[in-house]
Amino acid sequence: MFNCTTSLTPSELKSAIIRDPLIIKPETTVMDAIAQMSGVRVMCDTAKLDEVHLEARSSCVLIVAAGRLLGIFTERDVVKLCSQRRCLENLAIREVMIHPVVTLRESEFTDLFFAVNLLQQYRIRHIPILDEQERVVGLLTNESLRHTSRSVDLLRLRLVSEVMTCEVICATPDSSMLAIAQQMTENRVSSVMIVQLGQFQDKPQEIPVGIVTERDIVQFQALGLNLETCQVQTVMSSPIFAVRPDDSLRFVQQIMEQRLIRRLAVTGDQGELLGIVTQSSLLQALNPLEVYKLAQMLEEKVVRLETEKVQLLENRTVELEQLVADRTASLKAKAGREQIVSDISRQIRSSLSLQTILDTTVEQVRQLLGCDRVNIWYFETEWESIVMAESTTSSTSLLGERIEELCFQQHSAEIYRQGRIRVVPDIYTIEMTDCHREFLIRLQTRAKILVPLLCGDELWGLLNVSESQHPREWQTEEVELLQGLSVHLAIAIHQATTHQKLQEQLIALQQRSDQLRGSEQRYITLSQNLEAKIEERTAELQAREAQLQKTSDRLSISLKSGAIGCWDWDIVENNIFWDERMYELYGVTKTSDSRLVYDTWANRLHPDDRANIEVLVQQAILGQAEYDTEFRVIHPDGSIHFIKAYGVVVRDAEGNPQKMIGVHFDISDRKKSEEIIRQQVEREKLLREITQRIRQSLDLQTIFDIACQEICQVIQADRVGIFKFYPESNFNDGEFVAESVVKEFPSVIAIRVHDHCFGENYSSLYALGRSYVVDDIYHSDMTTCHTDILAQFHVRANVIMPLLCGAELWGLLCIHQCATTRHWQQSEIDFTQQLATQLAIAIQQASLVEQLQQELAERHQAELKLTQSNQQLAISNQELARATRLKDEFLANMSHELRTPLNAILGMTEGLQEGVFGMINNKQFKALETIERSSSHLLDLINDILDVAKIEAGQIKLDCTTISVANLCESSLVFIKQQALQKRIQVEIKIPFNLPDLFVDERRIRQVLINLLNNAVKFTPEAGRISLEVTQLSPDISTVQNFLQIAVIDTGIGIMQENINKLFQPFIQIDSALNRQYEGTGLGLALVKKIVELHGGRVGLTSELGIGSCFTIELPCIPSTPASPDLIRDLLTTPTPELDSPTADEAVSLAPVILLAEDNKANIKTFSSYLSAKGYDILLATNGQQAIELATIHQPDLILMDIQMPGIDGLEAIRQIRLDPQLVNIPIVALTALAMTGDRDRCLQAGANDYLTKPVKLKQLATTIQQLLITTKK
Template sequence: MFNHATTVTPLELKPAIIRHPLIVEPDTTVIDAIAQMSGVRACCLTTKSVDGRLDEMYLEARSSCVLVVEEGKLLGIFTERDVVRLSAQQCSLENVAIREVMIRSVITLYESHFTDLFSAVNLLQQYSIRHLPVLDDQEQVVGLVTHESLRECSRPVDLLRLRLVFEVMTNEVICAAPDSSMLEIAQLMAKHHVSSIIIIESRGSQTQALQIPVGIITERDIVEFQALGLNLQTCLAQAVMSTPIFTVKPDDSLWIVQDLMEQHLIRRLAVTGKEGELLGIVTQSSLLKALNPLELYKLAQLLEKKVVSLEAEKVALLESRTIELEQLVETRTLALTVKAEREKLVGELAAQICSSLSLQTILDTTVKQVRRVLGCERVNIWHFQPDWETVGVAESTDSSLSLVGERINDICFKENCREIYRQGQVRIVRDIYAIEMSDCHRQMLLHLHTRSKILVPLLCGNQLWGLLNATESQYARDWQESEVELLQALSVHLAIALQQVTTHQKLQKQLSDRKRIEFTLHRLNQDLEVRVQQRTQELQAREAQLRDLFDNATDLIQSVAPDGRILFVNKAWKETLGYSDVDLEHLSIYQVIHPDELVHWHKVMLSLFTGSMCLSIETRFLTKDGREIIVDGNVNCHLKDGIPIAARGIFRDITERKQIETTISQQVERETLLREITQRIRQSLDLQTIFDTACQEIRQVIGADRVGIFKFYPQSNFDDGEFMAESVVEGFPSVVAIRVHDHCFGENYSSLYGKGRFYVVDDIYDGTVTTCHTDILAQFQVRANVVMPLLCGEELWGLLCIHQCATTRHWQQSEIDFTQQLSNQLAIAIQQANLYEQLHQELIERQQAEEKLTNSNQQLGISNQELARATRLKDEFLANMSHELRTPLNAILGMAEGLQDEIFGSLNEQQLKALQMVERSASHLLELINDILDVAKIEAGQIKPDYTLASVAYLCQSSLTFIKQQALQKGIEVEVKLQNNLPDVLVDERRIRQVLINLLNNAVKFTPEKGRITLEVTWLCDNLSANDLPRQHFLRFTVSDTGIGISPENIKKLFQPFIQIDSALNRQYAGTGLGLTLVKRIVELHGGRVGLTSELGVGSCFMIDLPYTPSCALSPEITADDKTSLTSQVYSPTINERISLAPVILLAEDNEANISTISSYLKAKGYRILLANNGQQAIEVAKSEHPDLILMDIQMPGIDGINAIRQMRLDPNLVFTPIVALTALAMTGDRDRCLEAGASDYLSKPVKLKHLVTTIQQLLNTTKDDK
């Protein structure tokens, strides 16, 4: 068993040596040594693989000590315990050399002697050390051996499974309070020579105060403190301790300790009791105790004793099992004998029934034989009379008291048990004092000397004839199932005998009556023939009339005999219930009446047949296929000679009406609850109160076992969360504040719930729910559930969960719709609270921004003075440079032109070429100077566009003229695409042409031969501008080519002055790097924007968007003289003009949170706001102020939103004013009602504010266009 744990080969011992330990020189400072120890720890691995675990162990060992070596010789060792000792003494370690504090007498082990595991273990235990340096034969340091490395090398799996924690744990544990300082902790470690201190809290119990471990501080923590230079005296233990502390029980195996240490990369575990109190501590050193040879020997002896004990127990168990089997055979033999005797009794009784027609003989024989087989005190048979009084007709007993002829009138039986016995159920009573029954029934049984009984019904056809009763009078008795089965079998044969005898008696009576009647009829036949014929004709005619009347009636008409037989039904009755004439022959009214209505129906029949002439009744019938219908009508009693012979009734099917009434009632109740919850949401921002109230009322209305509101943890990817509120039926567990982790929810369900999907499950075990989800639901005893998403804006905030725990449940559509409506209301509450919190946060941030702005303005005031001086100097420089650079170039270009015209004499071809080269170079230099000066002037703000209305087509064609020749030379195809009906655009035509020429030149330059260039112009419209103000119109000029393309990392460099994307392009393609910079500056000067998409080897696409105003661009009345003033109006409105032009919006809302949120947002977007807190005030403000648009909340106090809209539309000044209806109900038909009342649009809460602004601006634009 212990071979692997104890016999380790030298080769297997090699990994126990930790190579490359930390080595320092004697003059190294203590602080540097501690820093090296801490630095090694920072590189520890966190993986749990085998190699990773070994690496972690090696790094732990290296970081726990340093070896002091000089000239290859080991002088001493400095460990974590030494750091603790120095910390406890409060020694200053700044300039202390390691030689002054190291341990000089070092216990070492030669690698050549390390051939046995126990030799190293004994050294560690003998000298109470944790580090054993290993040297080679030349006394050079090879490595270290520690407790951990020895344990990892031995891996005593079998041994650790057999040893328990209490055998090796340390009972005396050094502890400290959480408010102890780290200095006190270090002093405790040094004083008691321990490597860790357990942090405890005291907790009182019934007998004594318990020490509960809450954390642990180790030598490693002291080392880290010293490495960081922290103050031990001011830092408390509770801020530093590792928590929670990992614990084990005293009776856990050491294998569990080993596994926990490896899993969590720790060295120590606390040992706790049943109440969590601290009992001891187990460390790596404790595990090594299991490897002590003496301990192994003791364990072997103990195991040997256990084996002997188990062998003895095995023999005893086999002997006991043999005896049990023999007893079982005897028991089964006896049971088979009794069963055979009972089957014989049943057979004899069946034979006697077949051979005899004497009912009394059969009954007497039955009770005698039954008592003989059962061995009970008394067996008797009771017979029911027509009034349900019982009479004893047969009995077998040794008692002198006979119950034959005894009459019993049991009122309790008539009310409760008659129908039960009619259905063949058996009544078994072990002890009348041990079960619940009425006092009158118990008194009756005592009168009949009955303490325990079996009561089996005897049926004659479908009628309850009597009862077979076996009783004990003195003692309680546990009736066996075989005894019950015997009586049931006998009751079947007795039923046959009863039917047989009854039939025989009826036949005898019928024969006797027939002879007498035949004689009388023969005598009267002749006298009655004529009268009968006449009467028959009259009755036939009347019957035909009545039959026609009944069959044409839509009501259900019936006639029922006192015993329940159906005497007559009309056509509507048969069609409604689905029965045919054949079915009616054997049908009883009690088979048609719903089982739950039978007791009430019996009372009605009894009342009719005892004197009541007419009763109004509402009851339920069952159709032939099992459907339930509800009928309402009247019943009366048909008398003949004063004797009731039938109950007649006329009923009307009211099933549909009842269903409608029930539906309406439920709908009203749910709508009432919905409005109440909505009102609470509008009146409160306390989510917890809203959640608690909603859960309680939803559970009461729907009748579920649990209703809860679940919230996801942020940053959990929808896999974790907890229930914020719940309402649960007593008996089921609460789920509030329990962390729920569902690792498959975020991946499989969150996106669906985020889109508004919900889930309805009638049974979580029907296969539609994933296994991981089923396991979580089963923890909370859920069998069926409805889950609705709770959205905050477009984000999934949580879930509304409705649980049925007791059993499965089929959820009705009305319940699902109701739950969905409530989830929408709860989503409104959540978003409303979030919006309020966001608004509050925005106000705080705005205040902070204003403070920062004030400080920045002060700094800017100083900077502006310096900037003004720099700008003035820059302007002077640009003016001088423009003059000084252009003047010499003008002379060069003029002289070159004069020479080419041969003004100064004739030229040869070589001189002409030289002059052309001079002219081209000078022209290029002039263009470069112009570009540089243009960029500088634009940046300095010295260039103002000269705006004119320009034709887009002409602008494009005139720009293409400059590059057509170059494109033709390279065989490049140039294409122009202009969208139809493009307007003229108000731009600086020269500058924009400069932009297009620059882009087209670049396209030709970087497009290879046979390529393609496209110039395309389209118009586009942003949905919203940057501030959500009215939409912005643009003309987009696109220059695309099939050139070399640009890599993504080089795109950012394109628009910087004097930069091309790489040096290779500079050599291959000429250019200054200013063209695109100038393009960007000119376009931005026009209020436009520049875009670029490109792909290497495919081509590039440059886009410039120029803003334009349709009303100005298309106006035919603009003249050249008016262009400047028009541009000023379009692009430079003053602040006062913008305020006066801001639309006025009337917000009719009674909820303060909504008022604050919506009004603040709209004001920030440039709108002016009027407020009204109720419907009447909204009407008055609208009539007096004439707002541009009205936001009307539908649920308003006083006059609601619908009626307020109707009254506003009656005012001629408000007929065309846009009105947006806001409602939180989102009920079916709300939108149509709002629009019918006169609303221009309809939005359901929660309203997205950006969508609200879009709707407002669209309605305002539409109204402006109509005007």
């Protein structure tokens, strides 16, 4: 997936070496060196790598004498000298060069990251490269290493925000160059950002305007300019090149390469400075740990995306089901509305009574829309209307009421004359005049649709549909329904009014005829007038006919806009009339012969539909059925169209059919949509069924067979197969393990398939979840070898879906079209993808089941072996228990015998080293150091063995008290700070405020912390870092116990994961080589684990080889007594006390008298010689009784009391001494070699002031004596 930055060839690694670096002699002056550094620049067009090398050569000079590298002088050193204002004219380079120099042999430069780690570890930018004769052959820098690394893919995945440095050293443009140089030196940075202060939303912001680098100062110094008087704004590099936090590191790398720069500013949306990214930042992104973390992040992202993909597929299935349901409901509702409109239209046309038409309309519309009120207003005058018809659910009726609305102005009436419809969802949210809103409230109207009824150009009235109590969002379909219905209603109103007028005229004519019969003379006179009247009436009727023609034209326009074809069949004369749209619906040209029209209709009908349609026509004529049907017609070009047909039979007074009129319109698009939805529903249903059948079976072969058969049947492919790759074949070999194939083509089951180009060209794409769809293999971008393989199996078109088992490519789901090419539909591809996902899940489940069965079998075998082992262990445990008891008793009793001689050895050694027995030479001093080291190592071994033995024997009892965790940590750090200082190891402590106290044995837990800290110092290289951190954990749910976690974190050598569990076992060291390099008993961590577990705590470890380790101990705490923040603050700010002796001013002025009670001659010699050399007078007692007597007689300044003495032991002697009032304040130090649990407490209870365990450190003894004497004197 990524270009590996570490797998570089030797030649590529050598290209990172900058050949011919600048080399000068030690006596060269600094100014000459700076001149050479400033003189090397890119002066002509060269290759990118040459430009990088030329730029890098100018960043330093190497000081060489007699072929040997003596030191290095870099741009940072130039800046440092400038900040110190040193005169550089006659200053020799040998006086300021850096030495010794971190170098690397060319033969050892085999790993890019080894060099990168050297740069980061020593915080340097240059590594000279030497040959086998220690001669300089080249130079490595951040730029050359970064340019050599092939990190394009990795850097493209990393963002600037992940590696940028947020703490940027800045300065203003009016700063001096000297101040800039001093800033660089103090903060150890290679550049300073020049910013101007700005404001955005009342917040101060730093806007970068330029940058000054070490290289600029080198150039400046080479020119001999005055750093103190020159301002930054005159020499800074401007404008500054900047990137955004969300830019990729690849983009950063491109800018650096194009501009030959080493650092870029990181800015925000307002141009404010957020940070800086440098060459070192890019190299840090290539760190193996960072690569590993990135790989983990990508792996988690892949898992998350796969989960989201499955969730999306499931959601998509639910959405499709809902979409089908909604679409079906919508189609049913639309069909219902069309039927109702047809019924209303038919009822309107069937009557010539205006009132009947209006009553029918309002009743049917209210039932259809489910609203509160529907009424029809008729305009008697331009400003006054009357409610002609109404249907309402309210008890209040407006029928017959005259309504006068003053707000109905002229422009409003004109809008309705243009056919505009007024839709009001809520009168309180729609803009209208106040008087009109009050008028609607008076009419109990909250929401309405107002449709104009036009008779010609005249506004006859309004169709009003309204809701009384609640607002209503009127649907587009409802508005369109009322608009279409208003056309039919307007026609009916016009016909009814015309008919009514004709009736009235006929009645008038009849009355006139009756009057003519009464008087012949009047008849003659009137007949003359009648002729004129008839002519006038004829003209009027012609005008009315013209008006009807206009109405017919409007109706024709409405039908044409609705793509509706009209037909009229004169049944008596057998003549058929089609309008132009009818010919378009049947795909033929217009003809005037009605018989040809019938032939056209009959011939265009689909053969499967013709018989049913002819029967339905006869039934409609006989009055046995409604002519409301759907059928198919075939156009001359062979295309099939679906037609929706309505027809009405017109009969005479006797009920005989006279004519049949109707309409046709094309519903092919609707049928296609319904078919697509139906197929989608069937596929979704089939997908659920197949998925259920797959999940019900754990037999992989059965699952494969079912899936192949079902997919082949649904998609109608020639072959469906499941292909499995052979393990270790690099995805080039495999076989079909299941298939479903039509009879015309051969089976491919169990045939080994080898495609040598598949693994290289396609496997990585399929592993990412990509599918492959090909309509014709001979017109695609696939390789020739892959095409040849498919041709062997007669494949012409295919769909390939990957089958992934986890993140690995297991096989392929293959769908083949063998006979011809094929264009695969998206629905088929989606269906196949969904099934491939289910098959991948089944494969993974089957794999898990197989692993489970194998684990169960292995577990059963393990249980049998465990039973046998338990029987053997039962016998061995008895013998082991006895041996363990004897061992523990032996080790516990040997404490005194082992420690006593060691006390003399260490004491005499320490005395010799301090010159108590005379001066010694250097060789003798080193020999004594060896004796001391070996004795101390032996003492540590004895202590650890005894402690482990005591714990295992149950002889240690904890003395738990409430202690401050801050005091505990600070006092433990004292013991390792000197060792850390010698190795230049940075030690830090992080303790938050308000931590609760611990309830532990303070001495034992301090022993644990010191052990862990000693290990951290021992295994951390020089210039490393050690952290001691304390955090409070959440309460344990099972025990409701609060815990504090103390962590010791180091940057040491680290531990491999497989060795972590071995680390806490007694006498175990991971690597014998480490035993030779780092001394140790192998018991320290075992002792740590046992002590912590005795406290009811836990020990943890996380480590990475070469990175460092983190040891954690979790201890119970007391939540009710948090540590004081002031105490923690004081501990963190108070300097660590040193272990040196008190100063001369604090020493006792007169020689104190010390009573030494000791029966061992070697220890007597050791203690007396050392203390005498320190200026003390010694009284000697060899048993407890003698010690009591000498103390009573001499009243010494201090008593050293050995606990194990003949006769009266040390404890009893201390008790008797304390009974004497004159001796009660004399400080007593107890000395013992037992080191048993409770020894210290018994000594202190007897009356001792302090307690020391043999072997005693003589310096520690002297310090304790002086402290006690000073305390007593005060």
